[in-house]
Amino acid sequence: MIAMMLRRTTSQRVLIGVVLGCVLLAVAVVLLRPRGPTDHQFAGPTELDDRELGVDVVVESVDAARQVARVRINTLAGATAVPAEGVALFTSIGSLPRIQVFPGSAVREVTADVPFATGDVVDYPFDRYGGDLIFVAVTDASTTAEQFLDRPAVPLVVRASNTAVGFSASGTITEVPTGFAPLEDLTLGMTRTPPVRHWVTAMMAIYWLVALGIVGVVLAVALRVRRWETLMLALTTSVLFALTGFRAAAPGTPPIGTFFDYASWFWAEGLVATCVVVLVVHYLATRREALGL
Amino acid sequence: MTPGRWILLGLVVVAVLVAVVVTTRVPQPGPNDQIEGAGETPPAVVVVQLTVDSVDPGRGVMRVRIGLQPGSLAVPADGVAVFSNIGTVPVIRVRTDGIVPDTTAEIPLLTGDVVDYPFDKYTAQIVFGAVAGSETTLAEAQQKAALPVAVNGFVSTAGFDISASAVNEDDLARVDLGVERWRSTRVWVTAMMVLYWLLGASAIAVALAVSLSDRPWESRHLAWLGSMIFALAAFRTAAPGSPPIGTFFDYVSFFWAEGLVALALVEMIVFYMVVSRRRLAA
Numbered sequence: 001m002i003a004m005m006l007r008r009t010t011s012q013r014v015l016i017g018v019v020l021g022c023v024l025l026a027v028a029v030v031l032l033r034p035r036g037p038t039d040h041q042f043a044g045p046t047e048l049d050d051r052e053l054g055v056d057v058v059v060e061s062v063d064a065a066r067q068v069a070r071v072r073i074n075t076l077a078g079a080t081a082v083p084a085e086g087v088a089l090f091t092s093i094g095s096l097p098r099i100q101v102f103p104g105s106a107v108r109e110v111t112a113d114v115p116f117a118t119g120d121v122v123d124y125p126f127d128r129y130g131g132d133l134i135f136v137a138v139t140d141a142s143t144t145a146e147q148f149l150d151r152p153a154v155p156l157v158v159r160a161s162n163t164a165v166g167f168s169a170s171g172t173i174t175e176v177p178t179g180f181a182p183l184e185d186l187t188l189g190m191t192r193t194p195p196v197r198h199w200v201t202a203m204m205a206i207y208w209l210v211a212l213g214i215v216g217v218v219l220a221v222a223l224r225v226r227r228w229e230t231l232m233l234a235l236t237t238s239v240l241f242a243l244t245g246f247r248a249a250a251p252g253t254p255p256i257g258t259f260f261d262y263a264s265w266f267w268a269e270g271l272v273a274t275c276v277v278v279l280v281v282h283y284l285a286t287r288r289e290a291l292g293l
Numbered sequence: 294m295t296p297g298r299w300i301l302l303g304l305v306v307v308a309v310l311v312a313v314v315v316t317t318r319v320p321q322p323g324p325n326d327q328i329e330g331a332g333e334t335p336p337a338v339v340v341v342q343l344t345v346d347s348v349d350p351g352r353g354v355m356r357v358r359i360g361l362q363p364g365s366l367a368v369p370a371d372g373v374a375v376f377s378n379i380g381t382v383p384v385i386r387v388r389t390d391g392i393v394p395d396t397t398a399e400i401p402l403l404t405g406d407v408v409d410y411p412f413d414k415y416t417a418q419i420v421f422g423a424v425a426g427s428e429t430t431l432a433e434a435q436q437k438a439a440l441p442v443a444v445n446g447f448v449s450t451a452g453f454d455i456s457a458s459a460v461n462e463d464d465l466a467r468v469d470l471g472v473e474r475w476r477s478t479r480v481w482v483t484a485m486m487v488l489y490w491l492l493g494a495s496a497i498a499v500a501l502a503v504s505l506s507d508r509p510w511e512s513r514h515l516a517w518l519g520s521m522i523f524a525l526a527a528f529r530t531a532a533p534g535s536p537p538i539g540t541f542f543d544y545v546s547f548f549w550a551e552g553l554v555a556l557a558l559v560e561m562i563v564f565y566m567v568v569s570r571r572r573l574a575a
Contacts, residue, residue, distance in 0.1 A: 067346055067449060094394040115346065115358055115397060122451035123320035145388075208311050212304045225296040233499075233517040237524045244527035257452045257478060257533030263315045266481055269531050273488040276521075280495035284502055293509050 043171035043186065044159030050078040052155045053087055053101065053137050055184070059162045059169055060111070062190055064121040065255050067129070068113040069164070069190065075101050075109075086141025087154050092134035100141040116190075124258035125192050125200035125250075133186040134176075153181030160186055166252050168193050196251045203250060204264035207243065211268035214239055218275040222282045228291040233283075236276045243268050335461060337364035337443035339373055339387060339423050344447040345455055346397070348415070348472055350407035351537055354399040355417055355472070361385060361393045364443055372427025375442065376434060378420045386427040405472070410540035411482035411532070415472040419444075422465045439464035446470075452478060452534050478533045485532060486546035489525065493553030496521060500557035504564045510573045515565075518558040525550050 008016070040058075048054045054076040061070045073096070075089060082103045089099040096112040119129030135158055138151035162169035167190045176183040192200075214236055220226040247265055254260065283291070294302075342360040349356070359382065361375060372388040382398045405415030423442040424434045444466045448455045456471040496518055502508040529547055536542065565573070 065347075092394050094396050097394055115395065116449075117344075118449070120449050120451055126320050204315065205312075208308060212308055216300050216304045219300050220297055223296060223300070225300065230511045230513040230517070234513055234520060237517055237520045241520060241524040241527045244524075244530055247530075255451065256530065256535055257475075259318075259320055261531070261533065262477060262481075263318065266531060267311075269528060270481075270484060270488065273492060273528065277488070277491040277495050280499055283508070284498055288508065 040161040040163055042160055042162055042169050043173050045157060046159075048076065048078055048157055049155070050080050052078050052157045053081045053089070054078070055089065055135055055137075055156060055158045057133060057158065057160045057186060059160070059164050059167070059188070059190070062129070062164045062167045063113075064124070064127060064129070064252060066113075067116045067119065067121070069116065069129070069131070069188070070111060071114050071133075072109060072111045073099065075099060077101060077103075081154065083139050085139060087137050087139060088141050088143040088151075089135060089137045089156075090145060092132065097145060098143075102141055119190070121254060122258050124252070124254040124260050125197045126259065127192065129188075129190040131188050133188060135184045135186070136181045138181055151181075156182075156184050158184045158186050160188070162190075164190070166193055166196050167191065192252070200250055200260055203246070204260060206246075207264040207268040210239065210243070211271040214272050214275050218278055222278060224290070228283065228286070228293070230283075232279055233276065236272055236279060240269065240272045240276065243272060335443050336366055336441060337466075338366045338368055338440040339375055339442050340364045341375070341421050341442065341444045341466065342447065343419065343444055343468065345450050345470070347450045348402075348453050350402070350405070350410075350413060350415065350534075353402045353407075355402060355415075355470070356397060356399050357419075358395050358397050359385065360395045361387055364441070366441060369425040369440075371425060373423050373425060373440060374427055374429040374434065375421060375423045376431065377422075378418075383431065388427050402472070407536060408540050410534070410536040410542050411474050411479050412541065413474065417470040417472070418467065419470070420465055420467045442466045444468050474534070482532055482542055485528070486542060489528075489546035489550035492521065492525065493550035496554040496557035500560045500564075504560060506572070510565065510568075512565075514561055515558070518554060518561060521554045522551065522558070525554060 054074075056074040056076060058072040058074070059069050060072050062068075063070070071093075073091070075087075077087070081087070082101055084103060086103065087101040089101060090097060091099065093112045093114055096110060099110055114131060114133060116129040117131045119127055121127055135156060137154040137156045139154055140151055143151050158173050160169070160171050160173070170189045170191075172187050174185050174187070176185050217226075217232065218236070221228055221232060243265065250260060340362045342358075342362060344358040344360075346356045346358050359377075368387070372386065375385045375387060376383065377385075379398045379400055382396050385393065385396060387393050400417055400419060402415040402417050405413055407413055421442050421444060422434075423440040424437040425440060426433075426437070429437065441461075441464050443461075444459055446455075446457045446459075446468065452475055453472050454475055458469045460467045460469070499508070499514065500518075503510055503514060525547070529543075532542060
């Protein structure tokens with residue numbers, strides 16, 4: 001087989017090498033890709049006591065442009081946690097001030113948009129978001145916000161998980177002692193996952209390298225290091241077009257005007273557009289004989 | 294070293310410099326910026342934490358988040374009702390012993406139009422007033438003495454500079470907000486306008502040079518001009534804030550550039566069809 005390989009032309013050997021490399025890479029990706037159930041929980045205990053009302057906060061998605069996290073809140077009651085009159089769970093979420101939990105229907109699921117207190121998509125892909133979610137539970141599901149001081153508190157356990165694509169979550173849960181029922185304060189922090197940050201950083205590098213490559217070609221032509229070819233005009237214009245299309249590869253569909261754009265994309269577009277103009281000026285300002293036409 | 298290698302070396306140096314500059318500019322996490330001109334918080338019973346989350350010039354609204362905190366003055370035992378001129382949040386009730394969740398609302402922009410992009414400027418006005426008694430209705434509020442209320446303004450919106458002037462009159466807190474695009478946005482879009490004109494003028498100049506026989510006919514010119522029409526349209530998506538079509542930016546540059554390139558393409562096609570084969574080959 002080695003003898004057969006050696007009889008091939010250089011191009012054929014390169015082709016065989018590339019095919020083998022691709023197959024090995026594909027096998028490595030298939031073998032190394034994580035599989036199976038992943039533990040998404042990032043804050044809170046794993047076990048639930050019989051007397052406690054569990055509140056599972058699942059961050060389902062993050063809308064960075066609107067600066068909100070879509071969260072699902074599941075209540076899961078221990079065997080003796082919910083009295084006959086039920087439990088009223090109060091939250092700091094404006095659209096979800098109270099969740100009622102009744103005995104016998106202990107599992108209750110609601111979703112809400114939670115605005116972040118800090119963070120801005122303009123820092124993409126290095127944007128970080130933070131916010132707090134506060135919970136307090138008292139007996140009697142019919143308790144209103146004005147009445148909950150008079151009701152006995154229900155022991156509460158808050159657990160937080162993250163299933164938002166493209167975001168890593170971190171958080172701490174602290175019990176805030178008050179004169180009435182203790183508050184459970186979930187401090188939430190969200191950042192882009194390392195693969196997203198790495199890929200967008202690579203995109204920034206690619207933008208700059210492509211733009212500088214075009215600048216190099218145009219300089220070489222303009223300084224007459226390389227001869228004029230009219231095809232260069234089509235090349236630079238198609239790159240101008242391609243750079244815009246390439247931006248769609250940025251994960252999370254960031255709005256135009258982020259750090260990523262100001263640090264790379266705008267520069268690349270500006271440089272390549274300027275190169276088109278420089279080429280045209282060179283084409284028109286140079287004598288035909290010098291262009292080799 | 295050959296000139297080509299000198300160029301390559303220069304580009305590598307530029308690439309390294311760019312990498313260093315970009316690395317030092319990577320944003321660091323921090324609290325939201327306080328609105329420029331918001332000033333010190335005066336003594337008040339309630340402090341309104343007003344955060345501008347986003348500005349949507351296309352719909353003429355600004356989305357704000359309103360949180361309430363106790364001020365330096367004592368809160369009455371029966372709580373406070375905070376009234377505002379925001380249609381969707383007419384009143385926020387504050388009890389001394391309860392949780393007051395943050396409220397989000399959209400407020401209309403009073404002046405300004407996205408058609409002036411990227412030089413569009415907007416104003417908005419928000420008024421807050423507070424009276425004792427968390428259950429007070431608007432009709433009852435007019436019979437009660439107003440309590441001092443203060444406003445702290447924060448910005449967490451991208452692409453806009455927001456300034457504010459707070460005026461306290463008769464214990465009402467009135468916040469006048471001014472909104473304009475970031476300077477970097479205005480500079481970049483101005484550069485885009487210049488580039489659009491240069492690209493459009495380049496297309497016309499090449500078409501004229503060919504038709505006046507100063508440059509030889511090449512079918513590659515058609516490919517270049519055809520792809521330029523698409524490229525110019527794609528280049529427009531680089532305008533920050535995704536402005537709607539039909540703004541100042543479009544009428545001053547984008548439409549002209551597209552028109553000029555299309556005209557140049559048509560002129561080249563006509564030249565190709567009309568001129569004799571011998572002259573084309575010359």
